[in-house]
Every structure is written in structure tokens, then in C-alpha cells.
């Protein structure tokens with residue numbers, strides 16, 4: 126299934142449904158597996174309720190939400206999304222009965238092995254839930270205060286009939302909540318949503334401002350109040366219209382080695398200890414579907430989602446570093462390890478300032494090993510353009526900055542120490558004023574009229590050359 130999914134994703138193909146998955150359970154299952162839901166940027170945008178062209182506007186809205194007093198350019202964004210803004214302050218609707226509780230397996234009837242959970246790569250440690258929306262709430266909060274819930278997508282390893290390993294990285298919302306419960310020596314109630322609606326899936330993966338609830342944001346994108354229902358065995362509310370819910374408790378101190386699993390870097394992660402969840406109930410709707418994906422060397426679905434999220438993030442980044450015209454994190458470089466940034470350059474040293482601002486001010490660039498700065502005339506998404514800028518506007522003796530012992534994710538085994546690595550910045554912008562003593566080259570371009578004439582002639586006389 127992983128290989129089929131990858132081939133279809135590479136061809137920008139459709140959503141896949143595997144009707145009769147086999148080979149995973151002693152009991153067998155009649156639950157079909159759905160993959161490639163977010164296999165194209167168009168489908169990711171649709172999941173957010175907009176077209177690809179609408180992403181920039183939604184990104185401006187998110188930037189305006191973050192700014193305490195939005196700057197002029199962004200204030201307009203808030204007024205263009207009045208419905209969404211209003212929806213963010215509406216409370217979820219709590220219902221008494223829900224489709225997702227059509228069937229309930231409780232206590233000894235729980236058997237996770239009856240779900241068609243994929244083992245994706247040959248050397249994976251076991252079955253891995255790849256699209257869980259993990260719901261947690263802070264210690265001391267009320268179960269019905271759903272606006273304080275955190276929703277995050279953290280992969281979950283199946284250990285046995287009723288135990289899972291929660292792989293929330295230490296800086297995630299779920300891990301923060303767990304630390305709160307563990308400090309009070311209490312087990313934490315958790316609900317895992319499998320097959321949430323697309324807006325909820327994407328909101329859970331999106332780094333939203335702290336003040337915005339993922340569940341409410343998803344409701345706002347869907348233009349409806351989120352419908353929640355009390356879980357059967359834990360003090361939590363869960364989405365009433367999901368496909369499957371796993372309820373349970375995460376121990377304050379029980380850990381188990383998670384992995385190895387194939388990850389977005391294209392390599393297997395080493396095993397690391399993470400907290401264990403004891404599942405007390407599995408509930409599902411009539412004829413449920415199990416949503417899955419793989420993570421692997423790009424392209425994978427998270428890389429496609431990342432491309433869309435990066436477009437959404439651009440207005441937020443520009444609110445802090447206004448001279449940035451465009452920014453691209455090539456999916457092939459694991460979606461964050463290399464960044465290409467185009468700037469509207471006005472003064473000497475500006476490219477270096479932008480690189481240092483990205484590394485220093487914005488947490489999402491902490492693990493970006495290489496930044497290439499280019500001028501606004503360079504298409505940041507075109508490797509030929511980037512190579513031309515590097516070949517003609519960059520001097521390796523003058524235009525390279527390197528840093529040592531800066532933060533890095535532990536998955537980067539190329540860095541000399543776990544968690545600490547170097548950074549490199551390549552300034553491929555035009556050198557101005559005191560940056561150079563030499564006369565700089567002038568870019569050659571035909572006139573617009575000549576270009577148009579040539580294109581018309583080619584279209585007419587050599588139609589087979591048309592794109």
C-alpha cells in the first residue's frame with residue numbers, strides 16, 4: 126500500500142481506497158483504508174475551504190490574528206474574513222448521541238489489532254497510526270471546556286491489544302499537557318480521532334496562534350459549529366462525526382521505546398522512549414473508513430501539506446521581515462532544512478541580516494541548515510534560476526556565512542553532535558555599494574515587443590513546440 130500510494134502521489138493522482146486490506150490481524154477486518162487524501166496542493170487548499178488562489182488571503186488573515194495590533198496591510202485581511210473571525214469566538218455544540226458512537230468496544234473488548242493499521246516500511250518496528258488527531262486538555266481544566274483542548278497530529282505506535290506509544294515531541298502542545306498531569310502524578314485522559322474531517326486534520330497539523338483553538342478554527346473553516354459528544358470512558362469531548370475514536374489514559378511515567386520508523390528524512394529514526402497510552406474504548410461510525418498515510422523521503426503527504434502551510438505562513442513572516450518577497454522551503458530538502466529567500470535588496474549587508482533574522486527570530490527556521498538569499502527577479506521555486514544566481518552573483522570567499530553549534534533536530538545524523546549543528550548562508554544577491562569594488566553586470570533581456578513577436582511566430586510556424 127505504501128508503494129502504491131507513493132506512485133499515485135508522485136503522479137498527482139486521486140485519493141485511494143483499499144477495500145480489503147489484509148495481513149495485519151488475526152481476526153481480519155472489513156474496514157477499508159483511505160490514503161492520499163492530501164496528495165495534491167489543490168486538495169489541501171480544499172480541506173481548508175479555499176482554492177489555491179485563496180491561500181494568500183487566508184495567510185494574511187492568520188498573520189492579522191497573530192499581530193496584537195495588525196499593521197495597515199493586514200488590518201484589511203481581518204475585515205475581509207468577518208464570518209471566520211466571528212466563528213472563532215463561537216463555542217462547540219455538545220450533542221448527546223453521535224454517529225461516531227454507533228459501535229463501542231469497551232475494556233476487555235478493545236482490540237487495536239482489528240483495525241487495518243499499516244506497517245509502512247520493511248524495517249518499521251510495527252503498525253503505526255500516521256493520521257491521528259490527538260486531543261488533550263490541561264491539568265485542572267473542565268472536560269467540557271473544549272476551547273482549551275489541544276489537537277495535534279503525532280504518530281502513534283501500536284504496542285499490543287490495548288496499548289499505544291504517543292510520539293509527541295517535547296515542544297508540542299500534547300507533551301506540554303502531559304507534563305502538567307505528570308507533575309501532579311495523575312494519568313491524563315486522551316482521545317485519538319481517526320478520520321476527522323479534513324479541516325480538523327489540517328488545523329491539528331497547522332501551527333496556529335496559542336489563543337486559537339484548533340477545534341474552533343476547523344469549525345470556522347467548515348462554516349459550522351463543531352459537534353462534540355462526551356467520550357464513553359474518559360472525561361473528554363470528542364468530534365461527533367469522526368470515523369473512529371480511541372479513548373484512554375496516558376500514564377504519568379510509563380514509557381516505551383518508540384520506533385524505529387521510516388520518517389520524512391528518508392531514513393529510519395532511532396528508537397526513543399515516549400509515553401504509553403492505555404486504550405479503554407474504541408468507538409466508530411457505521412461503515413467506518415481508516416485514514417492513513419506514509420512518511421518517507423519526499424514527496425509524501427506531509428511535504429505537500431507543508432508547501433501549502435508555507436504559503437500560508439508567508440504573510441506572518443513578512444509582517445516581521447518586510448523585505449522578504451518570497452520564500453521557498455524545497456520539499457526535496459525535507460521541507461525545512463534548506464530555504465531559498467528572495468529579498469527586495471536596498472542596502473549593503475541586507476541579505477545577511479535577513480538570514481540572521483530568519484534563524485534568530487522565527488522558531489520554524491531553527492533547523493534550516495542552509496539559506497540561499499536571492500534577488501526578487503529570481504524565481505525561488507526554480508532550481509535553474511537559483512543555480513544561475515549562485516553562479517553569477519555569489520563569491521564563495523565573500524558571500525558565505527557559517528555558524529557553528531546551533532540548534533538542530535536530533536534526526537539529523539549528519540550533524541556532529543545530537544541537537545547541535547552548523548548553519549550556512551549563501552548570499553546570491555546582487556552586490557551593491559560597499560559590497561563590491563567592481564562594476565556589476567547588467568542582466569540581458571529582450572524587449573517585451575520582441576518577446577511577444579517571437580512567441581507569436583513560434584506558435585504559428587512551429588505549433589508542435591507549444592507547451
Ligand SMILES: Cc1cc2nc3c(=O)[nH]c(=O)nc-3n(C[C@H](O)[C@H](O)[C@H](O)COP(=O)(O)O)c2cc1C
Nearest residue numbers: 277278279280292293294297298299329330331332
Ligand atoms: C502526517 C503528520 C505526522 C506528524 N507526526 C508528528 C509526530 O510524530 N510528532 C510530532 O511531534 N509532530 C508530528 N507532526 C507535526 C505536528 O502535528 C504539528 O507540528 C502540529 O502543529 C503540532 O500541534 P501542537 O503545536 O498543537 O502540538 C506531524 C504532522 C503530520 C501532518
